[in-house]
Amino acid sequence: MLALATRVVSDYGKVLARVSPGVYGLPESLLPYPKARIRMALQYLLQHVAEEHPELREGLARGYVYLAQFVADDQAEIIARGTATASGVGADEGDAEPAMRLINGIKAEMERALDELAGVVPVAS
Template identity: 40%
Template sequence: MHHDYEQQLKDAEQIVNAYGKVLAQLDGINYGHPQSLLPCDREEIKSAIQLLLWELEGDEQDICNSLAQSYVYLAQFIPDDEAQIIAAGQSILSSSNFDDAHLEEADEAARIINRIKLEMEEMILDVRKFMRA
């Protein structure tokens, strides 16, 4: 195997492992996590996952499925200011003293969440291209 490719695989594994540590620390209930939590740029993580999926060629189905899930979950990482809007909107909606004055904030949070859901659907289609099984 070519040395550069071996190094790319090692780098991809390191990136995915660092990303996996971030995922392990998250509360899976909430939508929209701050991008600042990521160990590197979203595109770098996507490329690393794509490379590893391509390399596995459908072997190790559990690992492939886990990589695909973490790929799709990247859509949950959004600009920090948007993550704050979602957190505020969720606390408003769960508050017992909800009033119309906060409706606009909750509405903005809902718009961002809907965008995340759409991006997750697109990423499901995208990740399938890298799974050869």
């Protein structure tokens, strides 16, 4: 199980290396595996990585939270159009509100992920 989880997380890490940080609403089609499989692999590794490796644990935790940035491709398109409108590039003002709703959902999912991690990743003292 450790080798499989490591492979899944490694492949996910390659995707993260190619995307821009701070972008909301990346298309799920960029992911090498379904989100649920990546989430389970990250959880497994977080539970089995020794506490003597805080940098690795922190990277896994960040990847776990960042997974929320990946949304269905159609939602990613709505967010892209809304972001363009908000920045003055898009023409349809009606695109901004649906995009903001989806971005708020991503933020809420990230918060849930942080809450989930509170029970998995020991707090450094």
